[in-house]
Amino acid sequence: LCQTKEQRILDFVLKNAVRGDPQSVIDNIDKYCSQREWSMNVGNEKGIILDNVVKESNPSTILELGTYCGYSAVRICRLLKPGVRFFTVEFNPAYAAVAKQIIEFAGLIDKVQVLEGSTGDIIPQLKKKYEVDTLDFVFVDHWKDKYKPDTQLLEKCNLLRKGSVVLADNVIVPGAPDFLEYVRNCGKYDCTNFPSFLEYMDEKDALEKAVFRG
Numbered sequence: 420l421c422q423t424k425e426q427r428i429l430d431f432v433l434k435n436a437v438r439g440d441p442q443s444v445i446d447n448i449d450k451y452c453s454q455r456e457w458s459m460n461v462g463n464e465k466g467i468i469l470d471n472v473v474k475e476s477n478p479s480t481i482l483e484l485g486t487y488c489g490y491s492a493v494r495i496c497r498l499l500k501p502g503v504r505f506f507t508v509e510f511n512p513a514y515a516a517v518a519k520q521i522i523e524f525a526g527l528i529d530k531v532q533v534l535e536g537s538t539g540d541i542i543p544q545l546k547k548k549y550e551v552d553t554l555d556f557v558f559v560d561h562w563k564d565k566y567k568p569d570t571q572l573l574e575k576c577n578l579l580r581k582g583s584v585v586l587a588d589n590v591i592v593p594g595a596p597d598f599l600e601y602v603r604n605c606g607k608y609d610c611t612n613f614p615s616f617l618e619y620m621d622e623k624d625a626l627e628k629a630v631f632r633g
């Protein structure tokens with residue numbers, strides 16, 4: 420019945436997680452993807468680093484680039500105080516549909532707006548159409564060749580302010596070399612690298628935190 424891996428992940432969550440309990444949703448996605456089918460969720464090792472960066476930023480307006488199944492949306496939103504706004508962008512309708520159901524099951528759908536479309540089209544709409552002033556936190560985890568252009572687009576659209584945190588997954592594998600070179604050398608960011616491991620594997624990976632200097 421479940422034709423796609425993403426539908427099988429959703430099915431496993433619906434069957435095994437506890438409705439309204441974000442941690443059980445995260446734990447069950449990690450369990451399925453480590454025991455049955457690998458999947459490109461940020462995972463628990465890098466997820467703990469993500470948790471810590473989110474907690475220290477205490478953000479009110481958050482943007483995620485690349486929702487996929489909603490694992491990091493649930494991971495981030497479970498830490499947020501009431502009333503904050505979390506936007507996540509996904510251009511694959513099948514993935515967006517799975518993500519919405521997983522976010523809803525976790526009980527977090529009121530905090531989350533899944534914006535269906537390409538980041539290149541949606542980022543320029545955030546101020547006028549979605550009433551965003553500036554972004555406190557951006558989690559970047561979509562196609563790796565889009566990291567740099569979309570970071571530059573965020574700058575161009577004046578969505579970053581002094582202290583805005585841009586946190587990028589996979590800067591070792593699959594890697595985002597042009598993004599790393601840009602944020603580390605353009606002079607507009609203070610960068611920190613967080614070595615970790617690729618989700619569900621023993622391979623090395625890392626997150627890069629780039630704080631906009633304003």
Ligand SMILES: Cc1ncnc2c1ncn2[C@@H]1O[C@H](/C=C/CNC(=O)c2cc(-c3ccc(F)cc3)cc(O)c2O)[C@@H](O)[C@H]1O
Nearest residue numbers: 459485487508509510511514536537538560561562592593
């Ligand atoms: C411009 C635009 N607009 C909107 N949505 C967009 C968009 N570009 C992509 N998306 C969306 O975001 C997700 C894409 C995620 C891409 N992530 C990875 O490729 C990835 C790969 C690995 C990996 C590591 C080792 C391997 F051997 C193989 C794969 C690990 C990871 O953690 C990854 O994130 C996916 O849901 C896609 O539809």
Ligand SMILES: [Mg+2]
Nearest residue numbers: 461560588589
């Ligand atoms: Mg990733």
